[in-house]
Amino acid sequence: MARQATGAAKREAVAEVVRDEKFNARRIELAEAALETLGELGFARTSLREIAQNSAFTHGVFHYYFSDKLDLICCCVRHYKAKCVTRYDDVVVTATSRDELTEGFLARLAATLQNEARMHRLWYDLRSQAMFEAAFRKDVLEIDKSLEAMIWRIASRYAEFGGKRPASSPAALYALFDGLFQSALLKHLAGDKAAIPELLDEVRRLLPTVC
């Protein structure tokens, strides 16, 4: 009987794990749909109904999978994080020289700005929201840290190729690149065709002086 009970308990536990996984998978699916609309409209103008309309579901589902709107958006932020903090890592790994690293980095930078502008303006939007809404702060600060580390990996590798060490702190380096990217993104979205090449030039000039 003890064996039977244990068997039943095990089966139940497995079933629960499966259920949880399905639940979580749907959460992420919904968060991904939400990210689409958020990237299009921004935090201020995005409603649950609008999100639902741009997805395969109806607005009620979101309340089944998320406790409220903040919960949904927090999930979006966390999911976004996983996607973006490894964006340049393969370049860092595969590059075998300064030039290769530079060109790989710049190419990906340009592609990101060109193809994922909407996702990135959303990131800046949500980071600003975190200054007002405490619920976002923890996740946003974590992402910021991850991005800082990502930049630091690039800079360290670059310096390494020159037998040097980066000339500034991780915080300053991240601030610099983030600031440049943000500015370029705004100009790009405003229709400035020169925004991307100007960013590339600036970064190309800057890399040897900071690393």
Next chain:
Amino acid sequence: MARQATGAAKREAVAEVVRDEKFNARRIELAEAALETLGELGFARTSLREIAQNSAFTHGVFHYYFSDKLDLICCCVRHYKAKCVTRYDDVVVTATSRDELTEGFLARLAATLQNEARMHRLWYDLRSQAMFEAAFRKDVLEIDKSLEAMIWRIASRYAEFGGKRPASSPAALYALFDGLFQSALLKHLAGDKAAIPELLDEVRRLLPTVC
């Protein structure tokens, strides 16, 4: 009769100018009230009624002085600009040495972060909004340019004291300081007591290397 007509026309023109000035003064007064609420709640959560409730007026007035909500917020942005782009100018003018400039700059930086955090998080919020709302872009890009020039004045003066020229472009310098400030602001708002001193340390270390 010609003289009479001219006189009447003149009087009328003067009256119109006075009326326009009064109109504009009230617009600014309302924009200032709106800035208070915007700084408290952020763009996403601020309604006209909320703005009115935190002011001496009722919600209808805003429609009398502004064509719509965007018009009001654009006016806010423009008014904010006039305030903030001259924040460090007297330090630049009065400083007579590198140290004096550094300490003046750092002191004002700390004071700004401490006392005007709400206004600055609003700036970052609205700059992000500009990535979604085209109506904001022109003013935001203008302010960004003014801020870049402001940083450039400080850096140039600093370099001048050392008989040098700034080592980077105005855009890169602004990106750097803006990025550092933005990061420090978020940490400060999140309750991180070390945010301000860390920013000051970072800037103190950075100034001699970039100028």
Next chain:
DNA sequence: TTTTTACCTTGACAACTGTCAAGCTCCGGG
């Protein structure tokens, strides 16, 4: 097969939004 459960839809709710028209008040000019 029957019953239960997970999942999703539908519709309703109260609150809130930007907008605006009607009307009030009070002051300066006739």
Next chain:
DNA sequence: CCCGGAGCTTGACAGTTGTCAAGGTAAAAA
């Protein structure tokens, strides 16, 4: 004195919002 209009308030409007409960459906469990 009164009268017109500038300046402001009030209240209403249509639409939108987050939230949630009631109900349906299909798959799993019994």
